Amino acid sequence: MPELPEVETARCAIEGAALGRRIVEVDDTDSYVCRPHHPGEIRAALLGRELSGAFRRGKTLWCETTGAGDREESSSGPVLGMHLGMAGRLLISRPEQDDVEGGDYLGGRYPTVAEQPSPKPEWDRFTLTFADGGVLRLFDKRRLGRVRLDPALEALGPDAAEVGLAEFRKRLAGSAAPVKARLLDQSVVAGVGNLLADEVLWQARVDPRRPVADLGPDEVTRLHRAMRTAVRTAMRRGGVHTLDVVEARSRDGHCPRCGTAMARGTVGTRTTYWCPVGQA
DNA sequence: AACAATGTTCAGTC
DNA sequence: GGACTGAACATTGT
Numbered sequence: 001m002p003e004l005p006e007v008e009t010a011r012c013a014i015e016g017a018a019l020g021r022r023i024v025e026v027d028d029t030d031s032y033v034c035r036p037h038h039p040g041e042i043r044a045a046l047l048g049r050e051l052s053g054a055f056r057r058g059k060t061l062w063c064e065t066t067g068a069g070d071r072e073e074s075s076s077g078p079v080l081g082m083h084l085g086m087a088g089r090l091l092i093s094r095p096e097q098d099d100v101e102g103g104d105y106l107g108g109r110y111p112t113v114a115e116q117p118s119p120k121p122e123w124d125r126f127t128l129t130f131a132d133g134g135v136l137r138l139f140d141k142r143r144l145g146r147v148r149l150d151p152a153l154e155a156l157g158p159d160a161a162e163v164g165l166a167e168f169r170k171r172l173a174g175s176a177a178p179v180k181a182r183l184l185d186q187s188v189v190a191g192v193g194n195l196l197a198d199e200v201l202w203q204a205r206v207d208p209r210r211p212v213a214d215l216g217p218d219e220v221t222r223l224h225r226a227m228r229t230a231v232r233t234a235m236r237r238g239g240v241h242t243l244d245v246v247e248a249r250s251r252d253g254h255c256p257r258c259g260t261a262m263a264r265g266t267v268g269t270r271t272t273y274w275c276p277v278g279q280a
Numbered sequence: 281a282a283c284a285a286t287g288t289t290c291a292g293t294c
Numbered sequence: 295g296g297a298c299t300g301a302a303c304a305t306t307g308t
Contacts, residue, residue, distance in 0.1 A: 003286060032304070059287075086287050087306085123305095143304045144287060177298065186288085195286050240286065269300065271284075 002084035004160055004191030005234035007059045010082075010090040014054035014063060017092045018128075018136050022050050025129035033125040033138070034147050045078045045149055046128070052076075057159050058190020059083060062151055081151025088125075088138055088145030095133045160191035161231045168224045172212050179215060179223070180208035181268030192227065194270045196234070199243040200226045202255075207279045208267045249273045 002010075026043035028034045034042055048068030055062050061084075065077035084090070126138040126147045138145050157163070157171055171188045172179075182188050183197045192200065201208045203226035206219055215223075234240045241247070244256045254261055255275035263276045 006286085083287080086285070086304095088287095141306060142285080142287095143306095146288085175297075181298085184287095193286050246286090270286095 002059060002086070002088060003193035003196045003234075003240045004059060004231055005196075006089070006239055007056055007061055007084060007191070008161075008235060009239075010084065011054045011056040011061055013090060013092055014051065014061075014136070017094060018130075019051050019054065021130035021132060021134065023047060023128050024131045025127075027124075027127040027129075028147070030125045030143070033140070033143060033145055037148060042080075042147065042149055046080065049077045051080070057153060058156050058186055059193070060151060060153060060156060060190070062153075078149045079151065081146075081148045082126075082138060083146040083151075084138070085140060085142065085144030085146060087142040088140035090136065091139050092136045093134045155187055156190040157186060157188045158190065160189045160196075160227055163189050163224075165221060165224045168227075169217075169220050172215075172220060172223075175212050177212065178209045178267050179206060179212045180270075180272060182212050183223075183227075184268055184270065189227075191231070193240070194272075195240045195243065195246045195249075196227075196230055197270075198249065198273055199230045199234075199240070199245045202245040202257075202275060202279060203230060205278050208272050208274050209265075245273060 023046050026046050028037065028042040029039045031037075031039055046065065049065040051063040052066045053064040055064070061082045063080045063082075065080060067077055082090070120141070123139055123141045124137045125140045125143060125145060128136040130136075138147060158167060163171075168189065172182050175182055180197050180201060183192045183200060184194065198208070200223060204219065204222035206215070206223060230243060234243055237243075241250070248254060248256055248262060255278060258275065258277055260275055260277045262273045264271065264273050266272065
């Protein structure tokens with residue numbers, strides 16, 4: 001679920017449904033998800049405040065908060081960082097209204113409770129309760145998501161959806177690593193995960209194993225274009241699992257372009273699918 | 281039962 | 295020190 005498009009969905013969900021609501025309770029008792037904080041630390045920092053803005057770079061999401069005092073409504077509080085990890089999603093509910101989900105969906109309409117997989121309370125790893133009774137929770141069955149105050153962003157490269165061609169070219173270069181490993185490196189560009197990387201390489205017709213040093217300028221240009229296209233397409237269609245190669249991949253299938261059986265292997269430590277004909 | 285999984289990070293090796 | 299690799303992390307699904 002969570003690559004850049006999914007995280008952007010989550011950000012939109014917060015923006016649309018969680019800002020400006022007073023936080024009256026915080027469950028930060030999962031000390032692994034909330035590391036390196038101690039239980040109660042995030043709670044103490046957020047109680048009485050409200051989320052005032054939702055931001056994202058790559059797969060990292062953060063919220064600014066406003067002060068708790070009535071006369072300091074505009075003063076800024078701690079920054080709440082959230083990462084969905086491998087399987088996390090954000091669920092936001094409003095009383096008297098349908099739940100708003102920020103995990104898989106990006107089409108302009110929020111799914112109703114009935115349309116969502118039944119949530120398990122034990123998979124709620126972090127929860128904010130608002131004064132109106134609604135909640136925001138990080139729902140994560142694999143528990144690799146993360147919540148922390150004042151998250152570090154300086155190690156992240158520019159957002160994959162926004163980076164320009166010249167910057168992309170410069171950051172990608174200077175490495176002997178396979179091009180897929182570079183795309184997955186969050187300090188090169190932020191937001192590309194394993195599935196998006198396979199789609200981008202396939203769209204650009206580049207062999208994932210090729211060292212970036214061997215790529216021609218035209219190939220880097222194609223990668224840049226494919227990256228933007230794939231991100232936009234995933235957002236429009238509802239997540240990275242709707243991308244062409246990702247669907248072929250899940251069926252262990254054939255190249256959507258030429259029908260050849262997709263090759264499978266490990267590149268940059270991750271399982272990789274590519275077309276042995278089109279990506280030579 | 282063994283292995284893979286949409287992610288990050290840390291320890292180790294060139 | 296930089297670049298790179300692989301294991302570890304916690305848990306679920308196949």
